[in-house]
Amino acid sequence: MDIKAYVIRAKNEEKQALLELIMYKQDEYYKLAYVYLKNRHDALDAIQDMTLILYNKIGKLKKDESFYSWSKTILVNCCKAILKKRNRNDSTELFDVEQRSKEQEDGIVLENTIKRLSEKHQEIIRLKYYLDMDNDTISKILKIPIGTVKSRANAALSKLKIMMEGNGYDGY
């Protein structure tokens, strides 16, 4: 896919071109929204919000090749807006099954512990470990220096470890 060509078309208000750009990385967008919001309904809402912002703001994008990091920054902001608006504190759909395996039980403990980290530390854990993003990508999406990404990830992991041990959890 010639990303640049599609971005230029999207800048010319071709809705189909913008849709194609988004659908080309639909799984990445969905996973990103999902790790923040933890349910399908909210994740879809966030991607829809992002799409409309992209449609209205794409004219301001200076570097066409930065479309995906720019759009993911917007998606992260949409996710945070939804989190604030709905003030959700529910458990995750991902693990919400009647018959839970040991791994899923562990997952609930881990996920509930991550929720107690600060918002900044939560997101760095989710992006780095759940989505396997490298420091450079996280830096671009969150608009923070790489050094901050590294130190924040280090701090988040240290705190998460302490919290898990504080839960009386002996580890994996």
Next chain:
Amino acid sequence: MMDIEKALREQKKQIDQINAPAELKPRLETALNEERKRKSQDHRWTLRAAAIMVVFLAGYNLNTLAYYGKRMIGFEGLMTDTVSELVDSGMGQDIGRTYAFDNGVNLTIDGVMIDYNNLILFYTFSGALNFDDSDKIFNLPSIYLKGFFETIEHNHSVGNLDEDNREIKFVSYYDPPRALTRQIKIESYAMDDSGFNLIEDKVTIDRSKAMGKILKKSVAHTFKVGNRNIRINELIATPTATSITGSMQNIFQLARDSLFDNRIRPNSISMSLWANGRQVESQSSSLKTDLKGITFKQDFDALPEDTKSIQILLESVTADYDVDENFALSMDNSEKNVVINNQHIAILDVWESDSQTCVKIRTGDHLYLSKVFLEVDGAKAEIAKTVENQTNKLKSGRIERTRTMYFDKIGEDMNLNIERITYKTDVYQSVKIKVN
């Protein structure tokens, strides 16, 4: 550390299985088709910012209002939640004595709370305060406490002037008096145009009101930070606070390093305390160098009642290091990079201006040259001034500071002598403390 990473990888496997649902495309298509391009939405952000501001202000006031009705009215906003709860449950000793200074200012000692970590004094200044002149706030009488052959050291205070400028209330934290102290001597003096006016009184400590509950844990754990050790000695948890004491160097290590010009002077040791996996709020910290060596004390809020696990996380150490490195300088406009203790310093440019030698350098964000000289033709020049040029966020994300150092000497043969540098080292090591 690895265990958590393994657990996170397990979760990642589940995330990897997630794919965008089929309904995404038709949904976005519909949304886009219904959307008309907006000209500008910038004003919406302004409104949102205003809304956030209102929520913040409202939240702040509600928090303050929630404290009304408590026994020590007026002190609510000055107490931590922990101390506030102790006051509400009747802890502490009522004093209620008022003293009048000649200048018309009255001092009321309202109450005192004592445990193994703190002596907390609640007091009020009222009368002829005349706080319309803000300098008067700094001229309030000072308060000194003495125990049995000891001065009780003051640590920190919080004060609040009421809306009508009629009284100012303080909550002051002191070191606790020794265990057998029966009486505390209160000394306060005012010194202004009307002269020196001393007030003295003695308060008998009601030990039945003192809070004896204490959790004292020997930690005896040493963190390795580079080639230095940071030792946590003890944790003492009482109803008002939790204190952690430790040392960085004993007097012999200090003397040895001084002898070999290899000293370290810590500026701050950043650590956090965790109880049952939750962070305990930090209150204050102190570092001192004396005959015991370099020691530190960090105070945190009280531990929760049901504390089952305690952990101390050493986050970072910022210190000044003796380095004593020399670098030849020349005015050939070439950039020179030097490395000291793994810290990079770029010497960007050297030039003469108005009988001064100017040296432009660039370093990372947390690095300072704390003691630096320029040797010019054998003579040593101290730094005259430093002018910050710019702070840059590079593409790599690294923050760099560029500044120019000015020395009042010019000449041919130049050496930059860096004797000391200050920088921050991230540590992130933790120690668990067993609770019975």
